[in-house]
Amino acid sequence: MIDRVASGFHPFVLPFLFGMIFVLGYCLYGIVKILLQLSHEDRRRFLLSLINPVTAWKNIKDIFLNCLLHVKLWKRNPVLGYMHSSIAFGWFMLIVLGHIEVMLFVPHRMRQVWYPIFFNYFVAEGPGPATVQGALLFTLMDFFLLVVLSGIALAMIKRVRSRIFGMRRTTRPSFLDRVGLYSLWAIFPLRLLAEGFTAHISGGGFLITPLNWVFRQFLGDQLHMLPTWWAYSIALCIFMCVLPFTRYMHIPAEMMLIPMRNAGLKIKHARRGFTRAMVWSCPNCGVCIDACPMSVKKINLKDTTVYLNRNIRRGNEERIEQISDKCLLCGKCREVCQIGLDGPSIRIAQRAMRSYGLNQDYTSFRPAPAPAGHKLLYFAGCMTQLTPRISKAVGSVLDKAGLDWEIMDKDGGLCCGRPLMTAGRFVQAKQLIRQNSELIRASGCDTLLLSCPICYKIFKERYKLEGVRVVHTAEFFEELIQTGALHVEKGDIRYVFHDPCELGRGSGIYEQPRRILGRAGYLVESEPNRAESICCGGSLGSLTLGFAQREDMTRNALKHLTEGGPDAIATACPLCLATFSRYADRAVQDIAEILDRVSSKG
């Protein structure tokens, strides 16, 4: 391999250079912006994590697996996984191999950054025989170009028929998205053409050499060579210039997001810092649209997380507000998201940004003290007060287990604070947390039992109750069965379990309620379940969804739950229970009720 052009330069590299400088400049600007927007301690934490070998290794591994290989997507949808990783990894390898070529054959050109990209134009086959390395590299280059081209071909098919890939709904690309998309599609076929036209000079692998031969059969001259290289460079330029303003921003952004997440940063602001990295990282794939329980109604499609990101990027304040308030905060979009984008947290942060003319203050409240002298306190919570069958069953089960217990909020107490938290009213929520904590500490109990997952989540995460175990009935009752404190007689009822959002996705409790149901009767599973369970529609998370607008969501969730023909629907949340009971065609029961019916003293 020898230099063919003495200067190592041709004007057609200029578009590429321009695009390259622009996109790198923009990314640098983005990184600085995000870093400046982080709070002082977050920034410190992030920078320290970068030099910590453990997190650094994890960063590299995660970036390689997720950004290049798309492992997570492979697991979810192999075709889509192949499509994405073929383009990303293939392209990556083309760049890497290009550099190796330069290094090996024309090392003095290393400083000319365009060289690896347009390598085939600038070199000619040397006079000597082909080396093994050269042949291998040519073969590899052609192989990866083929891989990328196969990915592009799949992408084109997906564009026309997304349903083949198992996606019901996807986002509509914006104008710039289309420009980016078409320029991306154009890059690799153009490269193929350019290299094809040049292969008789530069040499090539199994793909471009035959192509060159074909071209020369009817295009004898070399006039086509230069225009295709120009076109290739221009396509690259266009792609890189529009990239910051399109969904393709996710390519560089995710490389920023992964280290930030690994550093343990949390969303604290609805626009800035970590959130900015997240929003830029959203590839607009639209997986969250199908996942969203609201999308059962067409009118809600544009209130899903992908549109939240889009509107944050566009700065459409009105829509950001609407989308933030409508969401049920069920967390399913976060669960299915390839980049783990935390839509619910962004929304809560958005809600927290508002200023209110009226700020609630509970410091003057004097709630009744929690009963003292019992090891086990049961906090029924506001919602359970409206579903007395749950609290009654809980009490009965506890009595059967021979426990010394008492209800903490028998005559009504304070709210746990979770509803305020989801509404972004953190200061107010903290007041309630403080007051409730004092009540619990003063009671001298060592276990706090909750039948409401909404309460459970906040008690578990935000309350600091040293020496008090916070436990949900699902966990606690399962233990009672395990330890033999309760004797359970298996019935023949077939139950399906609905995972409440706050218990499953929110608190990671999936197995215990299923085990209880398995002991009480027969468990039938319904799809989707566990981490992808469909919200009942009653969630307190949504601020603006009215009663009538929720009905379809509830019915949709019920439809999926009852597909396996269960006798009864079991759940472990008073709000899910009340919501389902409105429209269900069969019994809806709390696990406590079910257990109470089939258990006796151990």
Add this chain to the structure above:
Amino acid sequence: MEFGFKLSPSSAVNLDQVDLSLYERLAAIEPDLRICMACGSCSATCTAAPFTGMSVRKVILDLQRGKEKEAAKMLSGCMLCGKCTMVCPRGINTRHLILSLCRIYGTKAKEEGK
């Protein structure tokens, strides 16, 4: 001159002069506000009622009668727990109503330059 007694302000609500701007603003955001039939379920179930006498029914009524201060006082104890939403026979989204109202108080005060 000190008489030892004073004119007491009228407790009557003069619907000719009542300021419904807050009510109308809220109705624009949460139209279901209008369909309250004052059954009182929300008041009876309210977690905050024992502490501040909170009652969504009374809040709506006070707004309809232009009594913004009285409404604000009750609202100051709402914990947003959502029980009222659960029990409302007309399916009014009371939590949104309350949150929106708390915000409007702010925007209105800002407009009036307070």
Add this chain to the structure above:
Amino acid sequence: MIYQGKQKIWSEYQKEIPDDHWYYVRSCIRQNFFPASERMFTEITRNVLGKDIYETPSHTTCGGIAYHCDTIPQETVMTIVARQFALMTEAGYENYVASCITSFGNYAEILETWHEFPELETKIRELLWKACKKEFKKPKYLAHSSDLIYKFRGEIAAKGRFRLVDKETGEPLRIVEHIGCHYAKMFPHKGVGGAEYPCVLSGMIEAWGGQVIDYPERRHCCGYGFRQYHVQANRGYSLSNTHKKFESMEPYHPDAIITNCPGCPYFLDRWQYVIAEQTGKTYGRDGFGIPVFTYEELAGLVLGYDPWDLGLQLHQVAVEPFLDKIGIEYDPSAKYKGLDKKDILRPGLPQNLKCF
């Protein structure tokens, strides 16, 4: 306003008022507040109209104020009233005319109660006999003295020197009528014109050339309310009710108010001063108040009696602008002179309410 509609109602509430031979009972408080009013009533009925009006010094309070202040039981009031009836019976009269609205309401209420519960009447007869060995017949006719003036309003107008019209423009004067609550609100059929649209005073106003003003709070109490005024802690409430009436009538620019109750003219008159002192607001023109008259005073003015003989100098609100409007002559220098032409001292003038 559909005037015929009112006339239709009035035609349904007409009471029978005998022409002559009346046993007259005075009010406890009117002689102190508006001393010439009851004197004018006897003057007009006896001397102008030539009627037989009988009075006795033995007659006492009817107990109405104490009754409405919740300080004495009903049997006591009834026995007091029974004694009054006994005095009438002894004097040989059967037409009973009361000067006071509360007394009138009290009598009406007691007669009605006895009608519904005859055993109570028997009991009261026994009590009266035990107390003072008297027996009585119930009056055949019960009237309020304003009923009589209403009945003879035509004669008074015919004999009058003045009419309630603006001497400059010839326009009728705009008069607010205020009826005492106990006149017809308890027993609409006992009053002339009923409770909602009584015509006892509006009849006089129209007969004497004035124009009646209807205003939204015309049915509202003057504010006296017995307990509200007598307990100082409640007095602000009494004042507030009067204030409400004035706020309501102010836009109609009334020239005067006429009343038929002992308390009403007093409170409508004096509270104008208190309101002016507390709020700076006056309801008449040019810082004056709206003059308040009893129907006897107004009848006296129409008949041409001297304003100072009618005791108008005892009013808080200056009456002079009203007199000027009609063209009634008076001697400003004689306002604070007694019958002996000696100065009876001038009152201190209020800060905000214009007076002479």
Add this chain to the structure above:
Amino acid sequence: MSKDNIVIIGGGIAGMTAASRLLRLGYTPIIVEESDHLGGHVAEWHKLFPDMAPAQDIVQRLAEEVSAANIFLSTRVLFINRLHDTYIVMLNNGVSIQAQAVLIATGFNLFDATKKEEYGYGIYDQVLTNRDLERWFTTGDDPRLNGHEVKRAGFVHCVGSRDVKAGNTQCSKVCCVTAIKQAIELKEKFPDAEIWCFYMDLRLFGKKYEDFYINAQKDYGIHFIRGRVSEVSEGLDGRVIVKAEDTLSGKPVKVTLDLLVLMSGMVCNATINPIATSLGIDLDSDGFLRSKDNISHIVSSGRKGLFLAGACTGTKTVPETIAEANSAALDIHLYLTEGK
């Protein structure tokens, strides 16, 4: 064709419905109507809840159905004598009929709103009754409304109903929904109008009545104040000032209105009372005629050959009246063919 004579007293929708049925059962009933037209109160109404059907449609349909009957308009029944199993019905036009069955369908009278003096009907130009307003909806002509823009209007429920003082303790059943219906119709004519309904209780028991209520609140923005109007007076500008207690807030309210509509209730049409009592039909405690019992024999008087239908036995809605009239027609037919 049966030779049996059936006299129907009252040519409102009850009498007409019964006549229509009896015609189809092969009788030629005789309708005696006091006024000069058939259709009674419904004929004066504009639209009927809950479907907003024009009242004229039902009246016209019934009129066509009964055209084959013998109809005496502007005629009163002077007296009825019983002769064994027949009734001699004497009319004021000199005609006397020997009838095998008599159906009383004399309906109700609208409460005379002038009796509630404090509301100022007949005193203030801006005070109308529900019937006046219906008439205006139909004819578009009422001197009290002509050329006036209604910006603020009020409806007073329970005028003369549920009112011991007015001598009428019963609920008139239809006024709540009628007030809401009229409020909506008024709002449609004057979209910028503010409308208040003053009610004691809202009794929206019938099919789709509650929907009316929600629509009135939600779509028409009609205000509801739980409190009875205590008095009405005239303001300086000629509008009426309405005072009431807002019982929900426990405070007095007042409001100035361009139009006040009094929902006059239903009272018994007493003209039939002497005749009914002479035939042994008592008056019930609500002042209406007493049925044999108020559950299963509402159309039966308890006297042979004497039947009752419609609002003469109590306050009724239009569908209730029609159902009763149908039922009465069937009872009469059964009586004439089997019973006697």
